[in-house]
Amino acid sequence: MENGLTLVDLLTELNLEPGTVVAEINTKIIEQDQYEQEVLRDGDSVELIRFVGGG
Amino acid sequence: MLTIASTTFKSRLFVGTGKFSSAAEMKQAIEASESQMVTVALRRVDLENPEDDIMTALDRDKICFLPNTSGARDAEEAIRLAHLARAAGNTPWLKLEVTPDPRTLLPDPVDTLKATEQLVKEGFIVLPYMNVDPVLALRLQDVGAAAVMPLGSPIGTNMGISNKLQLEIIIEQARVPVVVDAGLGAPSHATEAMEMGADAVLVNTAIAVAGDPIRMAKAFRDAVHAGREAFEAGLGRQSTSASASSPETNISTPNLDFISN
Numbered sequence: 616m617e618n619g620l621t622l623v624d625l626l627t628e629l630n631l632e633p634g635t636v637v638a639e640i641n642t643k644i645i646e647q648d649q650y651e652q653e654v655l656r657d658g659d660s661v662e663l664i665r666f667v668g669g670g
Numbered sequence: 671m672l673t674i675a676s677t678t679f680k681s682r683l684f685v686g687t688g689k690f691s692s693a694a695e696m697k698q699a700i701e702a703s704e705s706q707m708v709t710v711a712l713r714r715v716d717l718e719n720p721e722d723d724i725m726t727a728l729d730r731d732k733i734c735f736l737p738n739t740s741g742a743r744d745a746e747e748a749i750r751l752a753h754l755a756r757a758a759g760n761t762p763w764l765k766l767e768v769t770p771d772p773r774t775l776l777p778d779p780v781d782t783l784k785a786t787e788q789l790v791k792e793g794f795i796v797l798p799y800m801n802v803d804p805v806l807a808l809r810l811q812d813v814g815a816a817a818v819m820p821l822g823s824p825i826g827t828n829m830g831i832s833n834k835l836q837l838e839i840i841i842e843q844a845r846v847p848v849v850v851d852a853g854l855g856a857p858s859h860a861t862e863a864m865e866m867g868a869d870a871v872l873v874n875t876a877i878a879v880a881g882d883p884i885r886m887a888k889a890f891r892d893a894v895h896a897g898r899e900a901f902e903a904g905l906g907r908q909s910t911s912a913s914a915s916s917p918e919t920n921i922s923t924p925n926l927d928f929i930s931n
Contacts, residue, residue: 629715629717631715632723632726634725635723635725635726636715636758637712637754637757637758639754644753644754644757646757647757662714663714663715664712664713664714664715664754664758665712665713665715665723665724665725665758666710666711666712666723666724666725666735666737666758666759667688667710667711667712667713667724668686668687668688668689668690668696668710668711668724669686669687669688669709669710669711669712669738669740669874670686670687670688670689670709670711670738670740670825670826670852670872670874670875
């Protein structure tokens with residue numbers, strides 16, 4: 616992982632609109648206004664979750 | 671008007687957004703249904719289809735999102751999904767689903783009650799999916815559920831209202847709105863629930879998998895409206911003996927031999 620990569624950088628790289636995704640880093644939910652500050656570290660476990668169709 | 675947690679809805683039809691063949695078809699069906707409340711689920715992002723986003727397909731100024739906790743097998747998993755739903759949708763609304771058995775998808779009453787109590791304390795507007803159990807409905811409203819969502823029949827079965835007697839008891843006792851959820855397979859099932867006095871119904875599969883989902887959405891819209899009108903108008907009593915609609919006097923006909931009077 617590149618040094619200093621933020622959550623926003625990761626989402627941009629994956630072609631995801633930050634406002635449509637909720638991120639959990641090491642099972643902790645990251646608030647959307649923190650995505651730019653959130654720097655990823657080697658070994659972090661990142662879950663990206665979003666709304667899909669459902670009943 | 672339907673009011674849940676101080677929010678009013680003109681439509682008494684909630685629509686699920688699963689199983690549609692495309693986002694465009696889902697959007698058109700929801701518009702045709704005139705629903706103002708739609709359920710959505712939470713899943714991991716599919717990195718193969720990053721563009722596949724339901725948030726941009728629907729206008730949230732007109733339609734309230736009701737995130738569900740589908741996939742949760744116990745209270746703990748449901749509470750985690752609730753937190754994710756609140757972060758993703760910036761909404762306290764939640765359809766709480768706890769279904770440990772994938773074969774029946776029936777809700778776990780113990781963990782549903784536990785999770786409802788916890789999430790209400792955290793400020794969620796909780797609408798728990800529940801079996802047709804009148805005592806459980808009382809317990810759920812007692813811990814602060816904003817509405818209760820008893821099932822018609824198991825999810826996706828299209829079997830209609832399978833436990834009418836107990837659903838009637840739930841409706842009669844409820845101090846919170848009753849939304850009949852799951853298994854309503856035909857507009858007539860929705861009408862039946864509304865005629866019984868349900869406050870709303872939630873329909874997904876029956877609309878999404880119809881030959882023409884947009885027309886089916888309209889059929890459900892009309893069915894819900896008809897059922898509610900009939901309930902408010904006041905249905906006639908059922909009776910096992912006939913009662914003539916036309917005058918029985920002044921008919922000049924002789925008695926029939928084969929009828930004993």
